[in-house]
Amino acid sequence: xxxxxxxxxxxxxxxxxLGPQRQLCAETNRPVxxxxxxxxxEHPSFRNDVQPILAKFGCSSGACHGAxxxxxxxxxxxxxxxxxxxxxxxxRQARGRxxxxxxxxxSLLLAKPTTAIPHKGGLRFEVDSxxxxxxxxxxxxxxxxxxxxxxxxxxxxxGPEHSTLQPGDVQQIRVTAFYDDGSQRDVTRWAKYTSAxxxxxKIDEAGSMAVSGFGEGAVTAWYQSKIAMARVTSPYKHxxxxxxxAESPRRNFIDDLVLKKLEQLNLAPSPRSGDAEFLRxxxxxxxxxxxxxxxxxxxxxxxxxxKRDRLIEDLLARSEFVDYWSMKWSDMLTIDGRRLRPKAVExxxxxxxxxxxxxxxxxxxxxxxxxxxxxxxxxxxxxFYALHQDPENMTENACQAFLGLxxxxxxxxxxxxxxxxxxxxxxxxxxxxRVRAKGWGGDPRDGxxxxxxxxxxxxxxxxxxxxxxxxPTPLDGQPLAMDDPxxxxxxxxxxxxxxxxxxxxxxxxxRVWANYLGVGLVEAVDDLxxxxxxxxxxxxxxxxxxxxxxxxxxxxxxxxxxxxETYQRTSAPLPENKDEERFxxxxxxxxxxxxxxxxxxxxxxxxxxxFTQVEASDGSRSKTEFYPEGTRAIQLxxxxxxxxxLNAFGRNERAITCECERTNEPSIVQVLxxxxxxxxxxxxxxxxxxxxxxxVTDVTxxxxxxxxxxxxxxxxxxxxxxxxxxxxxxxxxxxxxREALEDVYWSLLSSKEFLFHx
Numbered sequence: 001x002x003x004x005x006x007x008x009x010x011x012x013x014x015x016x017x018l019g020p021q022r023q024l025c026a027e028t029n030r031p032v033x034x035x036x037x038x039x040x041x042e043h044p045s046f047r048n049d050v051q052p053i054l055a056k057f058g059c060s061s062g063a064c065h066g067a068x069x070x071x072x073x074x075x076x077x078x079x080x081x082x083x084x085x086x087x088x089x090x091x092r093q094a095r096g097r098x099x100x101x102x103x104x105x106x107s108l109l110l111a112k113p114t115t116a117i118p119h120k121g122g123l124r125f126e127v128d129s130x131x132x133x134x135x136x137x138x139x140x141x142x143x144x145x146x147x148x149x150x151x152x153x154x155x156x157x158x159g160p161e162h163s164t165l166q167p168g169d170v171q172q173i174r175v176t177a178f179y180d181d182g183s184q185r186d187v188t189r190w191a192k193y194t195s196a197x198x199x200x201x202k203i204d205e206a207g208s209m210a211v212s213g214f215g216e217g218a219v220t221a222w223y224q225s226k227i228a229m230a231r232v233t234s235p236y237k238h239x240x241x242x243x244x245x246a247e248s249p250r251r252n253f254i255d256d257l258v259l260k261k262l263e264q265l266n267l268a269p270s271p272r273s274g275d276a277e278f279l280r281x282x283x284x285x286x287x288x289x290x291x292x293x294x295x296x297x298x299x300x301x302x303x304x305x306x307k308r309d310r311l312i313e314d315l316l317a318r319s320e321f322v323d324y325w326s327m328k329w330s331d332m333l334t335i336d337g338r339r340l341r342p343k344a345v346e347x348x349x350x351x352x353x354x355x356x357x358x359x360x361x362x363x364x365x366x367x368x369x370x371x372x373x374x375x376x377x378x379x380x381x382x383x384f385y386a387l388h389q390d391p392e393n394m395t396e397n398a399c400q401a402f403l404g405l406x407x408x409x410x411x412x413x414x415x416x417x418x419x420x421x422x423x424x425x426x427x428x429x430x431x432x433x434r435v436r437a438k439g440w441g442g443d444p445r446d447g448x449x450x451x452x453x454x455x456x457x458x459x460x461x462x463x464x465x466x467x468x469x470x471x472p473t474p475l476d477g478q479p480l481a482m483d484d485p486x487x488x489x490x491x492x493x494x495x496x497x498x499x500x501x502x503x504x505x506x507x508x509x510x511r512v513w514a515n516y517l518g519v520g521l522v523e524a525v526d527d528l529x530x531x532x533x534x535x536x537x538x539x540x541x542x543x544x545x546x547x548x549x550x551x552x553x554x555x556x557x558x559x560x561x562x563x564x565e566t567y568q569r570t571s572a573p574l575p576e577n578k579d580e581e582r583f584x585x586x587x588x589x590x591x592x593x594x595x596x597x598x599x600x601x602x603x604x605x606x607x608x609x610x611f612t613q614v615e616a617s618d619g620s621r622s623k624t625e626f627y628p629e630g631t632r633a634i635q636l637x638x639x640x641x642x643x644x645x646l647n648a649f650g651r652n653e654r655a656i657t658c659e660c661e662r663t664n665e666p667s668i669v670q671v672l673x674x675x676x677x678x679x680x681x682x683x684x685x686x687x688x689x690x691x692x693x694x695x696v697t698d699v700t701x702x703x704x705x706x707x708x709x710x711x712x713x714x715x716x717x718x719x720x721x722x723x724x725x726x727x728x729x730x731x732x733x734x735x736x737x738r739e740a741l742e743d744v745y746w747s748l749l750s751s752k753e754f755l756f757h758x
Contacts, residue, residue: 037130037189044138046087047146048153051080052190052224053131056205057113057124060086062416064121072120074098079192081225081414081422082465083146091143104139130189151179156187158221158228165211165234173207173230175221191223194417196532201232215265215580220531225414225421227530236266238576244268253546254564257539258584268576270569270586275300276715277758278308278568281587283714284757285516286315286558288324288596288634290603293710300716312562316555320634326353327595327634328515331662332401333369334387334654337640338617344376344383344451346626349637351380361552362508363497366402370493376451385453391432391461395425398432400657402496404507404528405475418529420475426463427470427479431492433461457485475503497552503528505544505552510534512554513543516561518588518757519581526659535582571758589758591664594649595633598679601749602632604712605683606690609633613642645679674750684742691741701729704741712748 041049051060059076060066066078073094076086090098090109100106110132111117113124125131138144159174175191178184193203200217203209209219214236220229245263249272250256262269273281279299283291291299299311315321329352337345355365372381388394392411399405409415410425434456460469460482471479472488474495480488496504506528514520521534521543534540543557550556561567569586577585592600602608611627621642627635633646639654648670650663674680684691690711694704705725709717717725729740748754 038186040130040133040137043141043144044134045146045150046138046144047083047150048224049134050138051083051086052187053134054086055079055224056190056192057131058121059113059124066413068412078413079222079225079416085465087146091145099139099143101139101142104136107135107139109139110135151181151183153177153224153226154180156191156221156223156226156228158230160230162231162233163209165232167211167213167234169211171209171211171232173203173209173219173221175207175223175228177223177226187223191221194220194222194531196220196229200234215582216535218531218533222416225419227419229531229533231533233264235264236576236579238266238268240266240268240576249565251563251565252560253542254539254560254566257536257542258566261536261539261583262577262585265580265583266576267580267583267585268574270572270574270577272565273568273570273587275307276713277570279311280714281757282308282311282315282562284592284596286312286324286562287318287320288327288593288599289320289632290600290711291714292603293707296710296714308568309563312559315562316559322353322357323632323634324596325356327636329356330638331652331654332511332657333384334397334657335383335638336387336654337614337638339387340383340638341376341450342614342624342626344380344386345638345640347377347380348383349380359553359555362547362554363504363552366504367493367497370398370402370496371487371489373453373455373487376453379453382451382453385435385437386451389437391429391435394432394435395429397657398496399428399475400526402507403475403501403503404510404522404526405503406527406529406658407475417531422465423463423470424473424475426461427473428475430461430470430472431474431480431488433469433472434459434488455487455489499548505547506540508552508554509540509543509547509557512557513561516558516567517584518590519584523582524659526657536584587758589756591666591756593662593664594646594651595636597649597755598633598643598645600712600754601680601683604690604749605680605686605745606693607683607686607688609643609645611636611641611643614638614640615642616640645673645677648673674755680746680749684745691738691745695738695741701726704729705744708744708748712745712754713751 044050054060054076058064060078060080062078065071065074065076067075069075074089076089080086094108098108104110108117112119113121114127114132115123116127156175156177159176160171163171165171173188173193174186175188176184177187188207191207193205193207195201195203195217196219197215197217199213200215201209201211201219203219207221209230209232211232211234214234216231216233218229218231220227242263245259248255248259248269250259259269276296279291279296283289299307304310326349330349333348333352335345335348340348355368369381369384372379372384374382376382376386384397385394388397396406396408396411399407407415407418407420407425407428409417410420410422412422414421436454436456438452438454439450462468463470469482471482472491473479474492477495480491495501499505506522507526510520510522510525510528514525521536521540522528522532546560547553547557566584567587571587571589573586581588591597598609608630610629611631612623613621614624615621624641626637627641633643639651650665652662654661683689686692694707699707702722705717705722708725709715709721725744728744729737732740
């Protein structure tokens with residue numbers, strides 16, 4: 001029991017010390033530092049002069065008058081996305097007191113932000129500042145309304161686009177707006193700035209970027225709903241010979257591009273992993289299952305130089321591969337028995353399982369979902385629309401799942417962190433407006449409520465702001481004729497799965513890469529917004545090209561990754577790479593996900609878990625016969641299956657389409673459950689378990705210890721470990737011997753080495 005006490009302390013430190021640290025960046029709402037002001041325009045434009053000032057100084061921010069309900073009786077559109085609304089609000093509401101044409105200085109638009117009269121938002125700018133003069137001149141000239149002839153911003157550019165600097169260096173970012181009339185303008189003063197990684201670079205309201213650490217970062221400039229990004233590289237101060245990169249083993253272009261990035265950053269690649277390390281890692285990452293002791297012995301004894309490639313092929317052909325990746329796609333598609341009828345859950349899961357088993361190309365897989373119609377029991381893919389029953393939800397979930405884009409913010413206003421506008425949102429959603437279904441309803445627990453999905457020939461989604469439908473248009477795509485009677489989703493699917501679509505291929509490549517390397521080229525893995533750059537853009541682009549060439553064969557992509565030296569590096573850090581976790585200088589350890597961990601514990605102990613109940617949306621529970629004895633957690637259809645262990649260890653609840661639904665964050669609950677919970681202890685004590693079976697055989701203590709290590713850690717014990725375990729078993733009989741063997745297994749199952757991919 002001393003062994004368990006020590007292990008508890010080690011486990012507590014390991015689990016609670018390895019949680020990822022994340023920073024949230026809130027929009028600042030402070031006055032902008034003074035800089036060199038340009039000349040006041042002769043005829044200020046509401047669209048191009050007044051609104052940028054209100055956005056820059058926070059007046060139309062979400063924390064102020066851009067809030068959903070506004071502030072102090074004044075409601076502006078968020079960051080000025082609705083020019084006509086804002087103009088009418090400022091010039092016509094509040095009995096016209098917001099502007100005084102005869103005496104601009106008495107206008108609330110000037111008196112409030114200068115605190116000439118009390119203003120809860122405090123001082124925004126000074127009297128006679130450039131901003132004050134622009135607003136005053138606009139008012140004095142009659143508060144000219146916006147018109148269709150106003151130049152509109154087509155794009156913005158930042159400069160310099162890329163800088164190589166060191167901590168302590170400062171770089172001024174310049175922003176230029178390009179208009180549809182061919183003109184351009186320096187808008188550095190009115191752009192808003194954010195940093196994607198403040199540990200590398202910070203940026204102030206005036207666009208001055210200060211390098212704060214090593215690595216790569218990016219800063220984003222926003223102006224009138226347009227976005228541009230500047231990158232900064234800050235190489236680590238390691239002394240590494242060029243020969244390290246030149247002589248590092250390379251298997252394919254992944255290694256070339258990763259080593260290129262490491263050399264740019266002065267980061268050393270860790271050496272190749274040992275066979276045991278690679279074996280366990282490849283099993284867990286590819287099929288979500290541990291190798292058995294027999295499989296581990298066979299692989300470790302094989303001296304063939306091709307054995308890793310053979311293992312990769314074997315894993316890609318295993319039935320567990322189908323189960324594991326069906327679970328992954330079920331997470332993404334939110335199969336949830338609290339929102340679907342039991343037969344629909346089964347139909348949706350089995351449709352996914354069949355397509356994974358047949359290695360259906362990803363573009364075809366997605367096309368089948370987007371264009372699905374017919375019976376929810378006969379065509380499982382139609383249940384995407386059973387889960388998302390209105391055009392807005394269909395749009396948001398399709399974009400998140402298949403494009404890695406979160407466009408929900410654009411439902412109410414132009415996206416504050418992306419380029420997507422309110423009009424684009426409703427144009428995209430209008431592509432789903434004609435989806436209909438017969439048979440919604442029924443009792444979720446008795447299997448009734450069969451649905452039949454069909455598409456109407458008429459019908460549009462109204463844009464609430466204008467009261468009219470937007471022409472059905474994919475994001476940044478070409479519009480479809482409003483009167484086209486064909487299924488608009490076919491047009492959407494053509495656009496969505498096209499190799500020219502800048503999001504579709506990137507989204508699935510990033511998901512697969514993150515599964516194997518532990519960290520996406522873009523993080524979070526389903527957050528491909530323009531303001532969230534890839535850690536290695538050249539590599540992401542090359543992987544996308546490869547997948548297109550391979551006709552969206554995901555197994556080909558997985559094989560390429562598994563065979564790379566990048567994937568096969570050890571997880572052990574070097575002094576020259578221990579401080580980085582973004583550029584793949586080594587394999588990054590991470591805790592097993594809930595289902596994989598539960599299955600691993602069951603496999604090592606020889607006692608399968610049981611799944612006999614499902615939970616309804618109201619919290620009530622009922623029996624299920626979907627899962628016979630021996631069902632593994634990675635084979636469960638949905639997240640409504642009752643399991644304390646899976647909940648405690650952060651399984652995906654599938655309430656929304658987001659990778660954030662699954663969590664690997666450590667907790668005291670997890671530690672206590674590993675230490676004292678029923679899962680491990682009951683399985684170790686079971687008369688049908690591995691411990692009892694070993695005790696009734698004639699195997700030696702040494703063989704029992706060897707089996708314990710091979711089955712749990714996929715390696716042989718070191719000589720020191722062997723001696724410790726043999727001493728724990730030596731001379732014991734009966735119950736004491738049983739408890740000692742339980743302790744041997746418990747110490748392995750509660751170890752960081754067991755609980756983590758590494």
